[in-house]
Amino acid sequence: xxxxxxxxxxxxLTIKNINPAVVSAYPITPQTHIVExxxxxxxxxxxxxxxxxxxxxxAAASIVLGASATGVRTYTATCSQGLLLMAEVVYNxxxxxxxxxxxxxNRAVSAPINIWNDQQDVMSxxxxxxxxxxxxxxxxxxxxxxxxxxxxxxxxxxxxxxVDGFVLTHTxxxxxxxxxxxxxxxxxxxxxxxxxxLDPNNPVTMGAFATPADYMEIREELxxxxxxxxxxxxxxxxxxxxxxxxxxNGQQSTVNSPFLEYTGPSNPKVILVAMGxxxxxxxxxxxxxxxxxxxxxxxxxxxxxxxxxxxxxxxPAEEILKIIGKAKYVAVIDKSISLGQIGILASDIKAAxxxxxxxxxxxxxxxxxxxDVTKEMVKxxxxxxxxxxDEVKFIGK
Amino acid sequence: MKIVVKPNTSIxxxxxxxxxxxxxxxxxxxxxxxLCAKVCPEGIIYKDEKxxxxxxxxxxxxxxxxxxxAAECPVKAITMMLDNK
Ligand code: SF4
Ligand code: SF4
Numbered sequence: 001x002x003x004x005x006x007x008x009x010x011x012x013l014t015i016k017n018i019n020p021a022v023v024s025a026y027p028i029t030p031q032t033h034i035v036e037x038x039x040x041x042x043x044x045x046x047x048x049x050x051x052x053x054x055x056x057x058x059a060a061a062s063i064v065l066g067a068s069a070t071g072v073r074t075y076t077a078t079c080s081q082g083l084l085l086m087a088e089v090v091y092n093x094x095x096x097x098x099x100x101x102x103x104x105x106n107r108a109v110s111a112p113i114n115i116w117n118d119q120q121d122v123m124s125x126x127x128x129x130x131x132x133x134x135x136x137x138x139x140x141x142x143x144x145x146x147x148x149x150x151x152x153x154x155x156x157x158x159x160x161x162x163v164d165g166f167v168l169t170h171t172x173x174x175x176x177x178x179x180x181x182x183x184x185x186x187x188x189x190x191x192x193x194x195x196x197x198l199d200p201n202n203p204v205t206m207g208a209f210a211t212p213a214d215y216m217e218i219r220e221e222l223x224x225x226x227x228x229x230x231x232x233x234x235x236x237x238x239x240x241x242x243x244x245x246x247x248x249n250g251q252q253s254t255v256n257s258p259f260l261e262y263t264g265p266s267n268p269k270v271i272l273v274a275m276g277x278x279x280x281x282x283x284x285x286x287x288x289x290x291x292x293x294x295x296x297x298x299x300x301x302x303x304x305x306x307x308x309x310x311x312x313x314x315x316p317a318e319e320i321l322k323i324i325g326k327a328k329y330v331a332v333i334d335k336s337i338s339l340g341q342i343g344i345l346a347s348d349i350k351a352a353x354x355x356x357x358x359x360x361x362x363x364x365x366x367x368x369x370x371x372d373v374t375k376e377m378v379k380x381x382x383x384x385x386x387x388x389x390d391e392v393k394f395i396g397k
Numbered sequence: 398m399k400i401v402v403k404p405n406t407s408i409x410x411x412x413x414x415x416x417x418x419x420x421x422x423x424x425x426x427x428x429x430x431x432l433c434a435k436v437c438p439e440g441i442i443y444k445d446e447k448x449x450x451x452x453x454x455x456x457x458x459x460x461x462x463x464x465x466x467a468a469e470c471p472v473k474a475i476t477m478m479l480d481n482k
Contacts, residue, residue, distance in 0.1 A: 097400065196401045203404050211410050218398055 002176045007138050007168040010175045011077075011103055012037035014142045016047050017180040018149055018187065021072035024052040024063035030080040030115060032105045032169045038075075049075075057082035061089035061102075068098040069206050071197030073149065073190040076100070079165055080107035083121045087128075094129030094222065096207045099152035099190075100159075101145065106276070106335070107165040108369040116370020117165040119276065120336040123344045129222050131159040131229060132313040134275040138175040140310075141168060146178065147240050147258075150187050154236070155229050162312075164277040164335075166370065178244055186243040226314045233258050233311065252295065255323060259316035262323045263295070264305025270382055271305040271324050271359075274333040275345060278366065278373050279308045282333075285378040304382065309345065317352035324349070325357035331385040335367045342392040360385070363392040371396055408459075412439075416462025418477040420455050426474035427452035433466035433475060442466060 005013070011034045015023070023042075025035035041047040050067075054060035057078050064074040078086060083104055093100050104122050108114040122132065133148060135141040141163050148159035163169055195202060210218055237258035255262040263283070264271070272282055286304055287295040299305065307323055309316070324330045334343030341347055346363030353361055364381050367373045377395045384393060420433075433453055434442040441456040452474075455466065467475040 095400075205402050205404050205406065206400070208400070208402055209407050209410060214398065218400060221398055 002174040004172050005138065005175050005177075006033065006170060006172050007141060007163060008033035008105075008170065009037055010138050010142050010173075010177060011145060011163070011169075012041070013177045014145050015075050016041050017178065017183050018075075018146065019047075019073070019180060019183075019189075020049050020075040022050045022052065022064060022067035022074045024054050024060045024067070024074070024076050025078070026054045026057045026060045026082065030078070030082050030105075030107055030165075032077060032079065032103075032165070034077045034103060034105070034169070057085040058089060061086040061093070064100050064102075065089055065093050065096070065098060068093075068100050069096070069198050071190075071192030071199070073153075074100055075102070077103040077105065079105040080109055080115070080121045084109065084124060087125055090125050090130070091128045092207060093158045095218075097156040097222075098158060099149075099156055101148045101152055102158070102160050103145070104160050104162050105165040105169045106162050112369075114369040115165075117167050118335040118368045118370070119162070119164075120368070122160065122162050123336040123338075126313060126344070129157070129226060130313065131155075131157055131226070131233070131311065133159065133161045133311055134309060135161065135163050135168065136277055136279045136308060136310075138168065138173040142175055142177060143240065143244065144310075146183055146187060146244075147236055149190075150236050150240070151229070151233055153187075153190050155225065155232055156193075157226065157229060162276065167277040182244070186240065230259070230314055230316070257316075257319060259309070259311045259319050260323070261308040261310060262305060263308075264299040265303055266326070267303065268299075268305035268327045269303035270329045270331065270385060271307055271327040272331050272333060272378070272381065273307040273309065273320070273324065273345065273349065275309045275312060276335070278333060278335065279306065281373050281375065282306055282378050285375040288375065302382075312345070315348055315352070317348075320349060321352060321357055324353070324359055324361075327359050329385040330359045330361045331364055331381050332361060333364050333366055333381065335365075337365050337368075337392070346392070360390055362390045365392065365394045366396075368394075368396075411458045413456075413458045413460055416460060416480055418462040418464060419457055419460060419480045420462075420464070420466050420475045421478045422452055422454045423474045423476070424448060424450050424452040426472050428472055428474070429453065430471060432469050432471065436465045436469045438463060438465065 042051045064076045068074045106119045108118045133144040152159045253261045253263045289298045332346035343363035441459045
């Protein structure tokens with residue numbers, strides 16, 4: 001059954017049904033209703049996880065790290081400055097191969113102080129070794145959280161589910177939350193591997209010291225495992241879709257995988273690439289062109305393709321190139337920037353495309369610090385990408 | 398590579414090479430009070446029972462040369478020497 005729910009509440013209800021043993025969070029701005037709702041469920045006796053209120057985001061991340069090391073399922077959520085404060089622990093979690101799932105409600109980073117949406121926060125920890133999901137809408141957010149636990153626990157890799165702050169966390173949409181019983185069939189109770197968790201009866205050392213003799217191989221292995229995780233992610237996505245048929249995403253799409261979703265003709269002239277909720281705005285913009293109110297018809301007529309990236313790490317380079325290689329112009333729309341370089345997703349795509357495809361790839365920056373991304377801006381990007389030059393452009397108006 | 402290991406296995410990492418100075422104990426002066434073993438942040442000073450006159454000395458495979466033992470020794474039995482190796 002579908003309910004009209006706030007994004008944060010939808011996530012909180014999903015987490016309650018996923019049934020972690022420990023939830024920890026720091027209750028101040030920047031934070032969302034997700035952990036507030038989880039605290040209330042606990043206070044009202046509706047949930048039996050241990051809820052640890054931390055003294056900082058650094059502590060919250062450390063508490064879930066410790067709890068996960070004892071071999072139980074954990075959850076935390078953060079965003080913006082909170083994620084930056086967690087950064088050291090975020091690296092430790094991946095390095096220690098703990099299957100932690102965290103929601104990041106993507107928001108801008110100070111200074112100037114700003115509590116609104118963009119994706120600069122997560123992009124600052126993109127190299128930490130986490131699998132990174134990006135959701136477009138509420139239903140996808142719910143689905144990705146359930147998949148995240150399955151993948152994390154199977155691969156012993158942490159997963160971060162990114163949802164656009166405010167745009168998804170504070171808005172209402174119809175969404176279906178699977179019950180605890182339904183989830184349990186797809187995602188059984190977590191059992192950690194024997195001898196690989198903290199247990200007084202069988203002491204082990206985790207996160208130990210590694211000298212130059214070993215460190216490099218350990219990092220290389222983490223990288224290789226992230227790359228290899230794509231196979232399991234693909235399997236789990238197919239399994240998920242069999243278990244939960246409510247998924248609304250990807251129905252109009254031409255190509256749909258756990259990593260990306262492409263909607264548009266097979267011979268596009270322009271492809272717009274983006275991550276998160278802005279995809280909805282792009283689809284709306286194209287739908288309304290030519291006064292015919294049809295996304296599919298307009299995509300054909302305008303020869304425009306829309307490419308949504310759903311998993312940013314491990315980076316689906318081959319899958320992306322297969323799609324964008326057919327277009328003459330590729331506009332990569334980032335809600336973050338590597339200051340002094342270009343948009344971060346754009347930079348990754350350009351690196352992957354080097355010497356392999358001939359499309360012009362241009363970086364466009366939108367929506368920083370909560371600036372609304374309007375249909376006019378999307379149209380402007382479509383016009384701009386077809387002109388000469390490929391320097392990074394800020395589209396603020 | 399196994400990253401969860403048994404306790405006490407990191408002793409394979411010989412960290413003594415990091416130091417500049419090493420502690421040299423004079424067995425004659427040492428009164429076996431054990432203070433140096435207590436203050437050593439590495440926990441690697443042991444009593445040598447087999448020596449003709451038992452005294453405390455550091456395991457140089459791990460001593461980082463901080464000099465705490467020399468500073469604390471009540472009878473100045475420890476001298477920090479430049480490690481030329
Ligand atoms: S110099 Fe420091 S590390 Fe070395 S034995 Fe003395 S107290 Fe221990
Ligand atoms: S502190 Fe000095 S006297 Fe005491 S045991 Fe150590 S070396 Fe010997």
